[in-house]
Amino acid sequence: MRTTFRRRWYLFIPLIAVAFVAFGFLTMNLWNWLMPLLFHLPEITFWQTIGLMILSRLILGGFGGHGRGHGHHCRRDMHEKWENMTPEDREKFREHIHVHRPPWGHRYSEEGKVKE
Numbered sequence: 001m002r003t004t005f006r007r008r009w010y011l012f013i014p015l016i017a018v019a020f021v022a023f024g025f026l027t028m029n030l031w032n033w034l035m036p037l038l039f040h041l042p043e044i045t046f047w048q049t050i051g052l053m054i055l056s057r058l059i060l061g062g063f064g065g066h067g068r069g070h071g072h073h074c075r076r077d078m079h080e081k082w083e084n085m086t087p088e089d090r091e092k093f094r095e096h097i098h099v100h101r102p103p104w105g106h107r108y109s110e111e112g113k114v115k116e
Helices: 002-007 009-039 046-060 070-084 087-100
Strands: none
Touching: 009 046
């Protein structure tokens, strides 16, 4: 199946273009339906919608670099740091995490067991 996809990847270009245009029209219609009514903003055209989508992607998300495997590298790095810690450093780290954990993150009991 992989070899079939590699040979016919170009067939997905029209599908991607149609999805992009459909998403643009959907976003434009939602904007023109809600924003003028709620916030007294002007209605926008399709190309203004595309420009806003690109601008919001640049500001909020960028164009890549956050793909799959990012969490794997962080986990591996943390595991390496943990392995290089002395037992005293590990205990300090555990105490620090216990004291500074957020109030919504109390999933574990005082004994370290998972709460039901």
